[in-house]
Every structure is written in structure tokens, then in C-alpha cells.
Amino acid sequence: MPHSSTKDEPSAANKTPPTLSHLWNLVFLGLLLTFGQLSWGQKGMDIPEYDGKDRVHDLNAKNYKSVMKKYDVMVVYYHEHVGSSKVAQKQFQIEELALELAAQVLEDLDDEDISIGLLDEKTDKAVAKKLGLVEADSIYIFIEDEVIEYDGELAADTLVEFLYDVIEDPVEIIDNVRELKGFHNIEEDIKLVGFFKSQKSEHYQEYEDAAEEFHPHIKFFATFSPKVAKSLDLKLNEVDFYEPFMDEPVVIPGKPYSEKELVAFIEDNDRPTLRKMQPHNMYEIWEDALDGEHIIAFAEEGDPDGFEFLEIVKEVAEDNTDNPNLSIVWIDPDDFPLLVPYWEKTFDIDLSSPQIGVVEVDDADSIWFDMDNDDDMPTVDELEDWLEDVLENKIDPDEDEDDDDDDDDDDDDDDDDDDDDDDDDDDDDDDDDDDDDDDDDDDDDDDDDDDDDDDDDDDDDDDDDDDDDDDDDDDDDD
Template sequence: MKWRWVLVAVLLSFGGLSLGKDSLDFPEYDGKDRVHDLNAKNYKSVMKKYDVMVVYYHDHPGSSRVAQRQFETEELALERVAQVLSEFDDEDIGVGLIDAKLDKVVAKKLDLDESDSIFIITDDETIEYDGELEAHTLVEFIYDVLEDPVEIIDNNRELKGFENIEEDIKLVGYFKSHKSERKNTTFSAGADLANFHPHVKFFATFNPKVAKSLGLKLNEVDFYEPFMDDPKVIPGKPYSEKELVKFIEDNDRPTLRKLQPHNLYEIWADDIGGEHIVAFAEEADIDGFEFLQILKHVAQDNTENPNLSIVWIDPDDFPLLVPHWEKTFGIDLSHPQIGVIEADDADSVWMDMDDGEDLPSVDDLEDWLEDVLSGDIDPEEDDDDDDDDDDDDDDDDDDDDDDDDDDDDDDDDDDDDDDDDDDDDDDDDDDDDDDDDDDDDDDDDDDDDDDDDDDDDDDDDDDDDDDDDDDDDDDDDDDDDDDDDDDDDDDDDDDDDDDDDDDD
């Protein structure tokens, strides 16, 4: 009986593990169509059904097979987003598509001016999403949009959470009460300020102890750059929304900022003089963490320099892009790297750090950055140098080709001379052979004549039988002479072959 309960407990434990794993997985697409194709006839009725509308204002894919496949991939990602958002209880959120070619009228009605972009439309604001079109990244951004733009810091635990936010611009104000907050700021009421949400974090406190820890005076608002310990006090209080908006716009390019999936395109579009200073460092890696601390120190020392803005990229956030970056920039991202990149054509120059073996000091890095800002280090000039090197290589190749041609000509001449010599030698040998043959023939003729004379004498003295014998003898003599001639010719040929071998 006990063993039965043990078996049941084991089976239930496996079931619990399976259920736990399934609950942690990102939901798979269930095949249900939830994304709306918005057009002039239906967009009003569709948007009335939802509290919030997520709209992808996309370029027309046309007849290109590649563009069509890309659009199908994007549409599938949006279907997964719509599926997840359908389970959100607080708001009814819809997802729609607007074709930039076929539905221009709808885009104009909704004030959507930039195609190939995603917009989150609520009752009082429209927020553009400048990140990658990935389901989990977009859903996270939408949840941030739906949160209250202003968070209240009321105790030490919440204060610790505020201090741990390093990667975003944040504003914090100290007010006596909610009423004085609304009177002295327009954090939660202004539509223009809301446009910064959720890229800029807004905080408020009514707790004197928290305000003292932050160094805040009553009705004061402080501005924190990313990775900065000390804030800037926003001048002029009570603040108008216009004043706050202007201050944020004047300071919205931090000295050190992190490229993240949700702000990927926004940051890359915000270059300085067509260039980006980019630092790659894995925060989870020992060398990467050390280099990041150096970057923070440099940023804090140079926060007043409006021309300095370093984009920090953690390769762990973009695993699919790492091989592309390594190939494009010619660097190894297993080590920290910092360089200056042309925003339009990706030409780049990188600081020499010995593959991470020798990280630069704060002073070394500041000296290198000064050379970049002064133009002494410039990707365009480095690209020109590369072009010059290529030209030099081409010239060297041409010279080598010319040398090879000359060598080939010389070799051909030498070969021709050798051939001529061989021909002359062959001709001489042939002449010698002919002379030898002529001499041999003359000798043979003389011998034959002598023999014929002797035979004639014998013919006169002897009878017909003797003549026959003499004829036989003559034949034998001729055969012997022919054999001698053949032997002589063979000997001469052998001698000629030996001579040819020696010449060769």
C-alpha cells in the first residue's frame, strides 16, 4: 500500500515538473488570426473595440519574394504579440497593420508619418517603438507604456530600486503631497512629457527621509544621466511642462548610453557628425565588467562635453548579431573593444587593446577619445589609407607581372637559341652522315668494279659452268659487301646518336 502512494507521488512530481516547464515557455502561436488589416472602411470600428491599439505601419512588400517572406515573418511575430496581449486583463489591446502604399489615408488620419515603424496608440498619446520586431521585446515595451508614467518612492527598499536603475535617463522630484506634485510639475498630466515615457523614467517622493538621501530640496526635480551618480538640478521652480521638456531634449544624449533591443534604431539614428563611438563589453565577463567600470569613470569625468557620447553594447544582448559585427568590423568580441564607426557605411577604427590582455587606463582611454573628437583618428581617413594600400598592391602586382613577362621572354629567347643550336648540330650530323654514306658507297662501287674485272677474266679462261660458279661467288661477295655496308652504317648511326646525346 505504501509503495502505491510512493508511485503516485513520483508521477505527480513529474507532472509538476512538466507543468512548471510549460508555464515558463513563451506561448506558441495557436493559429488564430488576431491581427487586423486596417483600411479606410474599418479602422474606426476596429479601434473602438480596444483601449490601446498597436499599429505596424509597414512598407508595401510588392512582388519581391524576399520582401514577402520578410513581411510574413513580421506578421507572425505580431500574431504572437496579439495572442499574449489578449490575455492581459487590465486593458483591451488590439494589433493592426497599415500598408504604406494601399492605406495612406488611414496613416494620415492617425498622424503616422514614418513607415516601417510600430506605434502604440492610446486615448491621449501615440508612442513610437524604435526597437527590433521581436515578440517578447515588443510585449515588454507595451507593458512599460501601460504602467503609470510616475513611480512613487516611499521607503528604503524602493529607494534602492531607484538607485539600481543605471541604464535609463531618470527624473526624480520631492513634493509635499500629491497635490503639490500636480501643482509644481506636470509629470503625469502633460502630453508632451508623456511622449518621453517609457524611454525616460519619472519618479516622485513625498518622504522627507528619502528626499534627504537623494539630496533633494522641496519642489526640486533632479535629472540623472545613465550611469551617473551625481544628478543635474533642473533650474527654475515651479516647473512648467515646457521647461521640463526643453531640459530633457537638451540633455537626452547621455555621455554613456546602452544599446538595447527596444531602443536599437533610436540610438543608432542619433549619431554625432555621422559617427558613433562604440564600446563592446560583456558585463557578465570579468574583463568586460572591468572595462565597463573604466567607461563609467571616463563618462563621469566628461559628462559636460556635448560632443562625447559612447554607445555601450553588451554582446550577450544580441547573440545573432555577434558574427555579423565581428565580420563587418574585423574584431573579436570575446574581448572588450572600443572604436569609432561611420554610421552610414560601417567603416571603423578600433583602439589597440592586445585582444583584451592589456585594458587601457582611464587616462589612456581619454587620450584616445580626444584624438577621435579632434579628428586625428577618423574612419574615413583610415579607409583612404586602405584604398592607397590597395593601389600600391595593384602596382606591385603589375610590376610582378611585367617582371614575369620579361623573364618569360628571356626564357623564350634562350629556348630559341638552344633550338637553333640543336638544329645546327643536327644539320652538321646529317651532313657528316651523308658524307660517310657517300664514301662508303664509293668504296663499295670500287670493290664491285674490281670484282667484276676479275670475274670477266675468269669468264674468258673458264667454261660456262665456271661462269655459273663465278656468278655465285659474285653474289656471295655482293652479300658480304652489303653486310659490311650495313655494319658500317649501323656503326655510323650509333656514333651519330652518341654525338646527339653529348650535345643534349
């Protein structure tokens, strides 16, 4: 889970495997051409059309300090050098238009002055180094003394919504039952809640400092109301940790806590058993894979079958929340409509119905749970058995690919065997033909010999007859 500080490692967006991330980026760039109207319209928000005014700053060594001082929040897109490639130029134009639209929307905020700037990897490398920017094609958000890395899609609506979260306080206070209900309605994110005496409490200060480290990626709540604390079953200075989609929290041991202890606990538990991939965190989640693999569940929450299947997955996750090796990523296809055709083609699945499978992060090899009947969802026990086989490597995309290769080899062997058999048959036929020829020759020779013998016998008979005639003549003379 990224902290609110610059890290000496590539951004999640850039560490995403090239096979998938490159395609995802191209798809979402197409979405940018709608200027956010598709996504925002679905949520009932009235997003304006771009008015053509330039608001995004071109930062460089001469102006970056003065520009960044003017604003409470500065968003910096550290991009690769565009160069002369027409494709790269077109891509950058689309990205810049998305940022211009976001800047236009942010201009109307009353409480915070937020602006956006561009920094070229090639021409402004020295500035990037001074700002601590590590990887190109990444978005960094500078607010007060913190630097927050944005790991979502480069789309105006998603970026603006993320920035709204950034400018909120890192800890939200729960004062009454209505706000407590709102807390319980948050189920897709990791959240923490603590009970403290007051905002001046040193224990609350430690809690708030820890919240700043993870803001806005993790939701932090606190209450100073004994009534609310009783509803949450919280003791004074105690903090509960909630995984996504889990009704029961984990009590963080060792209260009262220091900031360091809270940070350490969260870092040890920041990969939930079940988490949802969303546009603002898609690259962060995809990069955070166990042994290079993700267990992915596709389900449309608004679809009856999808809802039923999701409830089964949630129950499995809740039953196995203590298993550190189990982490399921839920993707609602409705959140990524332009990626659905790509996923269906790449994974060879039909996303009109729920699916769950194992996917290799680097090359997208996958193997999927066999749904025997579209009308019947798997039971919790059936799904748990399948997941157990996955965790024990009895089901593995790599081995499935090897099996396919073996099948190909078997086919080749069969072809070779057929060829050998054909050759043997041909040899046998040739031998038979040779034998027949030899027999014919022998028969011919025998016939010739017999003819010769007959001729000799005839000659001998003729000679004998001649001799007899001569003798008779002699007798007559006498």
C-alpha cells in the first residue's frame, strides 16, 4: 500500500506488466476522448465540456518553484519525452486534454487552490530529481509536506475524484448515529476506527500521524463519543481494523499505540482477503500480486447472477480471512466497459456471466473455474475446494500451458508413428514385390530349361532315326 511520500521504486503503473498495462492505457486513452462524460454521466454528475482555455502549466527549471508556491495542491504529470513519433504526439495530446479538463473542474473549488503541471523526462530531468520524482509516466500530488503517488487511470473524472479525497482531512470524525451508519456503509476499502478522549489526546495525535502516512488510500475514522464507541464495542484508545467486505474487525493489539506501531500493523495487513479493483487503484492492485499471480473474480454487482456469485465469494473470503496466502481481486465489468472485450479475448471467457480464475501477471496466462451450469452458482464448499487446489499449486496456469505443449508433442509423436507405419508398410510391399519378381524369374528359368531339354531330346531322337536309316540302306546294298 503506497504511503503519502515519494518512494525509491517505480510507480505501480509502470511496474504493471507490459502485456496488460500497455493495452489498458491505450483503451483508457480512448475513453479520454469523451472528456469524462461517460463515467461522470453514469454517476449523475454534470461534467462541463472543455472550454479551450490553457490551465496546465509547462514546468521547467526557471518557473517550477514560483508556480508550485501559488497553489495549495500541485499535481505534476512527469511524462516521457514525446519526440517526433506521430503516435506518441497524439497520445500526449489526449493525455494533455484530460489534464486540461481536470484543471478546469478544479478551478471552481473554493477551499483549495489546485493546479496541474507537466514535466518532461528528457528536458526537465534535473527538476524531477530535485522534486524526488522517480519514474516517468507517473502522476505525483504535492500537498503541504507530503507527496502522494496516484496509481489510477489517467482520466479527468477519476483524477478529480481522487483529488477530492486528497484534500479531505486524513481522519474523519464520527459524532452521531447517522455518521456511524455512513461508516458501516463503506465496505470496499480498508478502514480503521479508534476511540479517543479528545482531539488533543496524545494517542489521537499518534493515530492522526499514522493516517497521514496512508491518506487517502486507507480510510481512518475516530470518535470521541462514548455512545458511538459503545456501538462499535471500542474501549478508550483502542483501534479496530476492518478488511474490505468484512463485518467483524480485528482489534489492533497493544494499545495505546505509537504512530510507528500503527504503521507497522497496517503494512502487515494491507493485502485484504477480498479487494475490489477500481479505476483509481487499478495499477496499484495489479502490481501487488502473490507469487506473480492473481485470483480474479469477475462479477457484475447489479446483475442477479453476479450479485449471487459475489455473495458466495464474500462468504468464502470471510471464512478464510486468517489465511495470509489467499487474496481475491474482484472486478466489476461495469466499471471497465472498454476493457471487457480485451479481457474476454485474452482470458477466453464470457463476462456476461460471473467468472473466477487464476491469472499470471506477467504474461496473462490463466485458468478458470469450470461453471458446469450457468443457472447454478458453485457452493461455498466447492469454491473453497477449488481455491485450496489453487493455493497448493494443483491448479496452475503455467502447468496448464505445459499440458497444452505436451498435447502438441503427443500429436507430433502420433504423426511420426503414422509415418513410420506407412514406411514399414511400403517396405513390406516392396519386399513382396521383389519376392514375386524373383519367383517369376525362377519360373521363367525353369520353363526355359524344360524347353531346352525337350529340344535336346528331339534332336537325339532325330539322330537315332537317321542312323537306323543308314544301316538299312547298307543292308540293302549288301
